[in-house]
Amino acid sequence: MKVFIAICLLFVVHSYAYVVKSRDNLLQFRNECVAELQVPENLVEHYKKWEYPNDSVTQCYLKCVFNKFGLFDTTTGFNVEDIHQQLAGVHGEAEHDDALHAKIESCIDKNEQGSNACEWAYRGAICFFKNNLQLVQQSVTPQA
Numbered sequence: 001m002k003v004f005i006a007i008c009l010l011f012v013v014h015s016y017a018y019v020v021k022s023r024d025n026l027l028q029f030r031n032e033c034v035a036e037l038q039v040p041e042n043l044v045e046h047y048k049k050w051e052y053p054n055d056s057v058t059q060c061y062l063k064c065v066f067n068k069f070g071l072f073d074t075t076t077g078f079n080v081e082d083i084h085q086q087l088a089g090v091h092g093e094a095e096h097d098d099a100l101h102a103k104i105e106s107c108i109d110k111n112e113q114g115s116n117a118c119e120w121a122y123r124g125a126i127c128f129f130k131n132n133l134q135l136v137q138q139s140v141t142p143q144a
């Protein structure tokens with residue numbers, strides 16, 4: 001019985017673990033968010049160059065993409081562990097490096113100022129891209 005419960009718990013823990021997303025997932029999420037939010041083509045061109053102007057469409061677009069990744073929740077905000085996993089996962093390193101963790105955490109807030117979810121996601125994402133842009137790009141680019 002104990003073994004059975006242990007196996008069930010293991011299964012539950014595993015099914016909730018973050019699944020690292022691929023470049024294909026990213027492209028799909030982008031397309032879905034562009035369609036859902038009816039993002040104009042000129043803004044999409046900026047996004048392809050990793051340029052994210054501070055406007056409400058872009059804010060909600062970034063919220064949408066991070067939300068589809070499973071990295072941002074409109075009530076709890078960003079998930080540090082899962083973002084870390086997304087970045088580390090592609091390199092096959094399960095080991096969590098503290099410097100990276102701290103870097104991610106420094107960009108994340110609990111929205112004490114009570115902004116709407118789009119602004120909240122945008123604030124974190126922009127800080128995150130500034131600090132970790134290369135890692136983010138690597139994590140969604142197929143390794144040659």
Ligand SMILES: *[C@@H]1O[C@H](CO)[C@@H](O)[C@H](O)[C@H]1NC(C)=O
Binds near residue numbers: 054123
């Ligand atoms: C976006 O613009 C608003 C309004 O000007 C400003 O309060 C906010 O700090 C800006 N966000 C970022 C991340 O620059």
